[in-house]
Amino acid sequence: MQLTDNINELAEALQQPADLTFELPDPEDDQIPESDFLKQVDVAWQVCDRFDLQTDIWRGRILRAVRDREKRGGDGRGTGFLHWLKEREISKSQAYSWIQLANSADTLLEEGKLEPKSINNFSKRAFVEAAKASPEVQQMVSEAAQKGDKITRREVKQLAEEWTAMSSELLPETVKEKAAENSLPARYIAPLVKEMEKLPEPHQNVIQQEIASNPDLDTLKQVTSEARSLAKYLKAAVQVQALNVQEVDIETALEEAQRVGCLSIAADLVNQASQLEQMIAKMYMTWKRINNLSDRLYVDTGASTPQLRFLLECLEPLGSEVMELQLGSAGERNIRLHIQETSDLPDGF
Template identity: 45%
Template sequence: MIPQPSLDPSSLSFDLPDPDQDDLSNIDFIKRLENAWSICEQFDLQTEIWRGRILRVVRDREKRGGDGRGTGFLQWLREMDISKSKAYSLIQLADSSDNLVVDGILEEASVNNFSKRAFIETAQAEPEIQHMISEAANEGRDITRRQVKSLTDQFMAATSTLLPDEIREKTQSNLLPAKFVAPLVRELSKLTPIQQEEICETLRENPEIESVKDMTNTAKWMGKSLDASLALRAFQNKNLNLDKATQEALRLDSLGLLSDAFGQAKTIESSILKFHSAWKRLEGLQERLWVESGSSTPYLRELLDTLQTLTGSTIRVSLGELSGGKRLRLQLVEEDSERLEPPSLEINK
């Protein structure tokens, strides 16, 4: 039998500060509110964990005795007004709680020392972080999300193999704050080995805090450019050296412009795919309506004639008064995959 949570909701009582109390400093005011909020989060955490355990029991029973499609579980979720994604997030939280306790890392009663977000982030952290946080919780210390993040940053900054030795050693010696080095590690993890080495080379030459900040920003732009470029269909079947192109943009101090260009190109491609789907569907609907109509429906025929300006191979669309009354004329040419010539685009005033 799973032990019941030890927190008693009936014992909740807070001495909240008076917002009109002038002799109370802002620091003390915020501290008292944070303490009350933390206790509420502890109750919320216990509630979420137990809901996750309940949902897990319902799901597992359905697996063993249901129809194999989980319809009983889904019906139960509908009756409880819980979405499927929310249900599985609660089950994952319950699994995380049980794993920490079952593995002997965390005592059951020590769960009460966590805020909800702190517990979730601890369950997702590296094993070393889990042990350190659990030991502190077992000693009766309150665990906040800020503490988990700080400890995670320190561990990441001091141990990551993505960093050059000069940066890692300075971090271990507290000469570089982990809160600045950890974001650099996260951004470096998104880059290719060549891009990582380029940034590390700069850091070796200047292992100071300003360089760390600059390279974090640079790595962030490089990561955005990489993500956008990999999603572009225009680059498929092209022998492009994206690493070299990014290096050249970096040398020109134009990484931001390159990332923005990739983003706009991705938007255009996505819009065209949606447009093509809508264009084909409108064409089919227009043809079906035309077959159904006839001389007895002259107004409908007139409407369908007008819609033909959007369903043919040449489309004309007004861009409106904000664009000076310009009209956009597009010619659509559906080609085989071997033909890569783009269709012509014209803007007529």
């Protein structure tokens, strides 16, 4: 009986329009100062934002319930859940985005970090950002929300940057002190920490020494750029077969590039080489696929399908060992590619 009453109450509530009636300022009224006009529309926008947040959290909870029910009594492949989504024209990615939002809300509520009424102080994007933040940042954001502060994505991002600047073990104490004094803005320190986390310890030590000896904004920007190039170089170098086959001393080459001031160029070169090798591998697999599909289609066609046969003839060069491609609308340049398959397996395999 209680369940029926709840369902009836919910259904009755849905018959009532949401209380989202605003008195928006007249955009053609020149008597309204620009600052007042923007303030009024911003308030209305924030209300809509919070309304969307509450709605999306409940959508996530509903979808989670449907999904979990399907896990208990479904076919084990989630077919029923996917069918439920299809009937309501909801994509799978959107559904799981809402479920993740609901999980984040419930986690914050269950751990006592957030009071239910405080959710209304968040914008939708701020809440999503807070859900992804570290526990320490979540705690600071929740405390601010519970005091009645309006939380936007900017506030969450700022708190996260400040926490990174003050807590990271990768930063020298002199940098942390300047961050606390705000003489080094946290928004410049956080990207450096993010890039340093990708580097091996020896490279971290070099950067630490550099910013410890010159803890100023210009040095911070410079080492952040260097750290980004270092991370890109090291990640790409491992993936380049041409370097692994020849056993190039990656670290020494890196040090030489730094010494002559061309680290970013070397990093870009290695990165482009990695992408080229990946494209070659992808092109080879596509070439094989074209051959297989062409063979299958040729077997299934004949004199009764002249245009289909003509299509096959036109595409045949793309499946041959030598392919030609014209670059430019007027064919100013021809590119010829020769694919030759080899095998390292011994005879008989």
